[in-house]
Amino acid sequence: FAEDAGALAHPVRPPEYREINNFYTLTVYEKGAEIVRMLHTLLGEATFRAGMDRYFADNDGRAATVEDFLHAHEAASGRDLSQFARWYSQAGTPRLHVHRHWEGGCFRLRIEQTAPTIAGHSGPQPLQMPLRYVLYDASGAALDVAPDGGDGSGLVVLDRASHELVFNGLDAAPLPAFNQGFSAPVKLHCDYTPAELATLARIERDPFNRWDALQQLAKAVLLRQFPDPHDAGAALSDAIGALLDDDAADPAFVAECLALPDFDTLADAVDIIDVDALLAAREDMLDLLAEDHVERLQRRYEALASVAAGGIDGAAIAARALRNTCLSWISRLDPTAALASEQFAAATNMTDRLGALRVLVRFDAPGKAEALAQFQQRYRDDALVTDKWLTLVASRPQPEAIDEVRALLDSSWWIPTNPNRVRAVLGSFARLNPVAFHRADGAGYALLVEQLPRLDAVNPQVAARLIGAFESHARLLGSRAALARSALVRLRAGVHSRDAQDLLKRLLA
Incomplete structure (x- = not known):
């Protein structure tokens, strides 16, 4: 959750807002979903299902709140979830630091919980969270062992700043692993x-x-x-x-x-x-x-060919995913990207055709122009597929990609009233092309800022999302930080929506 650590950090349920449109965010949707899944892990399948049944029964036809949701699960489980509720009000991603100590058959794990201090938010407090763990022996087998006072389930509930697990009677120091299934949305560090x-x-x-x-x-x-x-x-x-x-x-x-x-x-x-x-x-x-690993990559690429040629079943889709990854790695060693050209010419499905085109564009291979022209012509009447090749061009990791993006903005392909088209061109440029967007002379920042006032007048929500590309600008080394900030300052006079002004105020604070 990168947003959790930046200038735009906010709780899953913000206590206040200047512009509600700016809270359709990954924090609300993705982290919010992880909190629900974490509650499922904490309570277990049967109890969580009982809590959900209670929630629906109690709130059918009502505008339910987070408190209603947690109250239903408290009633079903008999647990006090007041500490768990902090997940909804506390900004920032918790960090778990694991310290290991082995001595004379005793293995200790001390787990320390911390959280970043976010400007403008109250000081963080310990959260309640389930953490899964496994101990492996030297052969790679999972040990069937319980900590002192524990039940051997491989799940510990953390609710304090520090927690210790002690395992006695072991023959050798095991190798611990943590957070299986992403049991808690945390950053975990072990030495x-x-x-x-x-x-x-x-x-x-x-x-x-x-x-x-x-x-x-x-x-x-x-x-x-x-x-x-x-x-x-x-x-x-x-x-x-x-x-x-x-x-x-x-x-x-x-x-x-x-x-x-x-x-x-x-x-x-x-x-x-x-x-x-x-x-x-x-x-x-x-x-x-x-x-x-070029030989291994070539072996997997060739071995998966027949399966990848299948239809849309899981095995064929998986085979195509790995083949196209292998193709990208192999093409790093061939300036002509000959294998990508071959795949593009022989492709019978969109995945392989687009995967080959991605490689040709990415490495500016000799066959790029012809393949790109063919792809454009073939799908010129399909707006969504057109967005695919526009994304490839806008995200090509070269400083001169800025010139190609400017050419797109001056072409008939550019439709600023179409949100998908804006995301394909400017969104891809700002979010997927750090080489060009962060060009040392600031030209990438200037290009985006030039376009944002016009977009803000048409679709403030889309413009605001693009402004978010500057979220980490204050941490940039050297002149880039000053160039990015200068671009934001210039932008402040050119955008007038509450969406854009809200984000700029937070970014420039």
Whole structure:
């Protein structure tokens, strides 16, 4: 929840607002949904269902509130949910710091709960949350062991600033894993070594945690958070290799794991955003991993061809997802992107056709212009598919993409009264193209700010969403912060909706 840590942070249920349209946000919808799912984990399936039945019975035909929702679950469960209710009123994503200690057959886990202090919001208090955990032995088997005073369910309810789990009678220090199934929407830190994260990426039974272990490892490698960067990079490469060799794993899951942390994820993890350093580190790492595993990537690409050629069943969709991911990695090593051109010419479905075009545009390959022209002509009467190729052009990660976006804005493809078209061009440029949007001369900020007054007059809600692209501007390194702020200051005189003025006031505070 990046929004939770930025200038636009707010609780799931804000106590007040200047413009209600600015609260149709990921915090309200995504985090709000996670809170409901967390309550399900806390209460269990049967009790949660009883609470929902009570909620519907009590509130049918009424305008129900959060209090009504929680009251129904209190009645069904016999629990006091007053502390849990803080999730709705407290801004910011909680952080869990796990400290491990092993001595003489005794393994201790101390879990400390903290939360960021958000400007303009009251000080954070400990939240109530369920946290799942598993302990693995050296062979990768899950230990059937309960903590002192615990029930061995693998679920602990945290409700204090510090909580300790103590496991006695163990033969060796186990490897702990936490938050299976994303049991709580938190940021969790444990002092894992690169080898331990690589091991969890291989042995974890929970798909979310297996994915998250790879994300943690890749992010730490990119941000050089380990003492030995070389060993950490090797551990990441080994984990990727093991994943590509795992033919039993769902190909769609493998594809998801290969989508390593993007720019926004890395920027969210640092205090000062060095745009050039983060982008360069990510590109260098992807190039190196592609070189390390090109044979594996080619093998998976070819082996999945027949399944991917199927229809719209799950197996075919999953196969296409991994094939197109492999295609993107393989094409890093071929300036001509010949394999992408072949796939584009032979494609019998939109996924493969668009996946190949994405690679050709992304790497500015020799076949880009012809493929793009064919795609445009073929789908020129389909507005939604047209938005697809416009997104590819607007998000091409090169500084000169600004010129291509300006050309689109001057063309008949640009329809400022169509929200989907605005998102495809300007939304993709501002949100998906950090290379061009954060261009060192500020041209990316200037381009967006030039367009926003006209959009604000037509659709204030869409314009306000685009202003949100500047949310992290104060943390940008060097002159970029000043250039972005200057652009926002200029914009203040050009937009007049309450939506835009509300966001600008918060961003410039």
